[in-house]
Amino acid sequence: MALRRSVLTLISTRKTSLRLSAIKNFSAQSEPQEEEKRKTHFGFETVNEDEKTKKVHQVFETVADKYDLMNDVMSLGVHRVWKDIFMMRLAPTPGTKLLDMAGGTGDITFRYMNYLKNKGSLLSADKPCSVTVCDINQHMLDVGKVRAERQGYTKDTSVDIDWLCADAENLPLPDDSYSAYTIAFGIRNCTHIDKVLEEAYRVLQPGGRFLCLEFSQLPNSTMQWMYDQYSFQMIPVMGQLIAGQWKPYKYLVESIRQFPDQEKFKAMIEEAGFRQVTYENLTFGVCAIHSGFKI
Amino acid sequence: MAINDVTHKVLRSYCQGVRKEVVVPATFDQEDHQYEEDVKKRILSKALEFVTKSGWSVDSLAQGAEAAGYPGVSHGLFPNGGGDLVHYFNVTCNEKLVEEMKSWPKEELKESKVPAQQIENAIMTRLLMIEPYKSTWAKAMAIQTLPNNVPNCLATLLSLVDDICYHTGDRSVDFNWYIRRVGLAGIYKASELFYLTDNSQSSSATRSFVKSRIRDAELIQIALNMNPVSVAPQTLTAAFVTAKNMLGINSLK
Numbered sequence: 203m204a205l206r207r208s209v210l211t212l213i214s215t216r217k218t219s220l221r222l223s224a225i226k227n228f229s230a231q232s233e234p235q236e237e238e239k240r241k242t243h244f245g246f247e248t249v250n251e252d253e254k255t256k257k258v259h260q261v262f263e264t265v266a267d268k269y270d271l272m273n274d275v276m277s278l279g280v281h282r283v284w285k286d287i288f289m290m291r292l293a294p295t296p297g298t299k300l301l302d303m304a305g306g307t308g309d310i311t312f313r314y315m316n317y318l319k320n321k322g323s324l325l326s327a328d329k330p331c332s333v334t335v336c337d338i339n340q341h342m343l344d345v346g347k348v349r350a351e352r353q354g355y356t357k358d359t360s361v362d363i364d365w366l367c368a369d370a371e372n373l374p375l376p377d378d379s380y381s382a383y384t385i386a387f388g389i390r391n392c393t394h395i396d397k398v399l400e401e402a403y404r405v406l407q408p409g410g411r412f413l414c415l416e417f418s419q420l421p422n423s424t425m426q427w428m429y430d431q432y433s434f435q436m437i438p439v440m441g442q443l444i445a446g447q448w449k450p451y452k453y454l455v456e457s458i459r460q461f462p463d464q465e466k467f468k469a470m471i472e473e474a475g476f477r478q479v480t481y482e483n484l485t486f487g488v489c490a491i492h493s494g495f496k497i
Numbered sequence: 498m499a500i501n502d503v504t505h506k507v508l509r510s511y512c513q514g515v516r517k518e519v520v521v522p523a524t525f526d527q528e529d530h531q532y533e534e535d536v537k538k539r540i541l542s543k544a545l546e547f548v549t550k551s552g553w554s555v556d557s558l559a560q561g562a563e564a565a566g567y568p569g570v571s572h573g574l575f576p577n578g579g580g581d582l583v584h585y586f587n588v589t590c591n592e593k594l595v596e597e598m599k600s601w602p603k604e605e606l607k608e609s610k611v612p613a614q615q616i617e618n619a620i621m622t623r624l625l626m627i628e629p630y631k632s633t634w635a636k637a638m639a640i641q642t643l644p645n646n647v648p649n650c651l652a653t654l655l656s657l658v659d660d661i662c663y664h665t666g667d668r669s670v671d672f673n674w675y676i677r678r679v680g681l682a683g684i685y686k687a688s689e690l691f692y693l694t695d696n697s698q699s700s701s702a703t704r705s706f707v708k709s710r711i712r713d714a715e716l717i718q719i720a721l722n723m724n725p726v727s728v729a730p731q732t733l734t735a736a737f738v739t740a741k742n743m744l745g746i747n748s749l750k
Contacts, residue, residue, distance in 0.1 A: 295559040295569030381568030409567025477533050478574055495574060497536045497567070 242393055245456030251393050258391045259339060261450045262306075266341040268445040269307055275444060276437055276451075284489050285386060288415045289313040291482070291491055292382060296321075297329035301380040301405060303370050303398075304388020305335045306342025308349055315361045332362040334380070340367050371397040378407040386415040390461045399474035406496045412476055418483070418490035419463040425486050433458070464490050537574055539565045541585040548630055553579035553637045580646035583637045587653040590626045591660060597622060598664040613711050615665040620685055620707050623657065624692050625700065635693055658682045676721070684710045 244254045265272065273281045289310065294300065294317055302310045311333050318331055337343050343365050350356050350363065368374055370385070371394050383402045392398045402412050420426040433455040441451030462470065464481050467490075471479045476494030483490050544561025551557040555578045559569035575581035598619060627634050641650040658681040667677055687710060692703045725732075741747045 291573065292570060293555060293572065295556075295572065297563070298568065298570055382570045407568060409562065409571040411568075411570045411573050477529070480576070493573060495571065497533065497571070497574075 243457075243460050245453040245460065254393050257453075258393075261453055262339045262391075263341050264447055265445060265450050266306075266339070266345050268447075269342070269345065270309075272441065272445055272451075275440055280485060284415060284484050285309050285313055287484060288384070288386060288413065288491055289317050291493065292317075292384065292411065292413055294318055294331065294382065296331060298331050298382055299380045300331075300333040300382045300384065301375070302333055302335050303383060303385040303402070304337055304391070305384070305386065306337035306339060306346050308335060308346035308355075310384050310386050311335050311346070311363065312350070312353065312355055315355055315363075318361055330362065331360070332364070334364045334366055334375075336366045336368050336370070336373070338367065338369050343367055371401060373401050373405055375405045377404050380405050381407055381410045382413065383410065384413045384415075387417070389414055389416055390457050395462075395470060396474065399471060399476075403475045403496055408496055410496045412471065412492075412494040412496070414467075414471075414492045415489060416467070416492070417458040417461060418467070418487055420487040421483075422486065429488060464492075467492060536565075536567075538585070540567065540571065540574065541582060542589075544582055545586060548582070548633060552633050553582050553640055555579065558582060577645060577649075579637075579640050580643060580649065583640055584646070584649045584653065586630075586637075587650075587657075590623060591653060591657050593626065594619065594623050594657070595660050595664065598660070601664070603666070612665045613708075613715065616661060616681070617704070617707050617711055619661045619665065620688055621700075621704055623661075623685070624688060624703060624707075627689075627692070631693070638689070638693075654682055654685070658685060676718075680714050680717070684714060 240251055241248050242251050242254050243249070244257050249257065262269075277284075292300075292314075294314055296318075298318075300311075300314055302314070305311055314333055335343065335346060337346075347365060356363065366374075370388070370392055383406055385398075385402075389395055389398055399412075406412065420429055437455050438448050438452045441454075442448045445451075461467070464483070464487070468479050468481055471492055471494045474494075475496065477497050479492065479494040481490050481492045540558065540562045542561075543564040544557045546564070547557040547560040551560065555572050558572035558575055558578065558581075562571040562574075563569050572578070577584075601615065601618070630637070640646060655678065658678045661681060662677050667674075669677070684707065688703060688707050691706045692700065695703045695706075697703075738747070
């Protein structure tokens with residue numbers, strides 16, 4: 203019996219020492235990671251963080267004019283359907299205050315206004331709806347403003363529109379001020395996704411909804427291969443032919459590959475404090491709608 | 498003996514150690530889950546107040562969310578929209594019924610006797626819970642038949658008939674278990690349909706409908722319980738008469 207006991211104690215001490223060394227290993231590993239953290243990816247390139255912000259800014263400055271045309275050409279028009287579904291999932295109600303982040307050209311905002319207009323009778327004066335179109339890039343906002351005026355959305359007084367040029371990682375907005383936060387094809391271009399999510403959580407009021415439409419990964423590897431062929435062989439060529447730009451569209455397809463897949467992104471949203479986080483794949487997973495609530 | 502004791506202790510402490518590590522995050526998750534469910538229930542119970550006006554719809558959910566102190570877009574917590582609201586209503590009604598049935602006097606149960614009166618009371622109590630929403634209930638029944646709501650609908654129906662069977666004394670473990678439940682589910686759904694168009698005073702027509710359906714079920718049960726050997730002559734005669742009829746050589750013609 204004594205022998206057995208001593209063996210047991212030996213085992214238990216060895217276990218703790220093993221665990222200790224494991225911890226040591228872990229901490230040793232995490233140190234260089236922190237140094238690397240200041241680097242980030244820009245497409246498949248590795249660049250400094252502030253460099254990425256600048257580069258993304260340049261990309262959108264150059265593509266702003268042809269942005270909508272290129273979206274139609276590259277997705278064969280399907281991006282309109284994705285955005286329609288996205289707005290159907292939000293299903294805004296009277297009194298909704300929407301922050302349309304990275305919504306420069308107004309695709310989501312106009313759909314939001316249309317949705318509310320189609321609901322018609324339910325809109326009442328005591329529950330006004332509003333939308334703040336927010337984008338880090340003034341060029342994109344300018345495109346949106348022109349479109350809004352041309353399509354007559356500025357005359358529509360039932361929904362207030364504000365235009366705001368601000369960084370999603372550092373919003374100049376008070377806490378608990380919006381009931382919905384949407385970001386469509388924008389979060390991928392942000393340098394710190396976790397900071398964006400934290401800011402989204404901060405500005406949403408309790409019960410508010412976070413919705414994100416973003417390119418994602420296809421769970422089926424054959425489909426992913428076909429999608430890869432299309433993205434890498436066709437899209438930069440189309441960019442060159444139609445918009446006269448190769449690099450921004452190469453960045454586009456590369457940044458899609460760098461973005462975390464559905465499950466990983468879901469975990470990130472949960473990390474930021476959102477609850478009831480779910481996602482829905484569109485077109486086999488080319489896009490995914492992630493949804494979360496601040497409750 | 499002593500060695501056995503030691504290994505026992507080691508085993509136990511080992512198990513406890515493992516369980517501790519697992520349990521801590523599990524309860525945390527559970528608390529989180531509970532919190533989310535509570536929020537949802539609060540919104541749903543408020544939403545029921547708007548059903549008579551806005552129906553079993555997303556609008557009711559949005560108004561309910563606002564009444565519970567959340568913005569209207571929180572209705573997105575219920576991806577099935579009206580279906581989730583109907584499901585919530587069914588679940589709460591079933592729970593209420595169980596609470597009521599627990600207080601009912603227990604009848605002495607005999608082998609072959611069906612507690613018809615109790616079953617009838619249970620079905621009627623449950624049906625009358627729909628009363629405040631009677632005008633919109635047809636829509637609710639339609640919503641329940643939509644493909645994405647069917648699993649929830651069947652689950653609540655099964656738990657309803659299961660509760661009724663259990664609390665009226667069914668303890669069977671044989672094939673009758675299935676027959677009773679399926680039969681009762683049929684009776685309940687038929688009565689629900691009948692109740693929709695019942696304009697009689699205090700739903701007396703529904704009550705008599707339920708009564709006669711239960712009597713039908715009793716007859717079927719009697720027929721099923723008959724000894725096949727003892728009723729063989731009757732069965733054979735019936736078969737022959739049918740065959741004769743089909744061949745057109747019925748002697749009574």
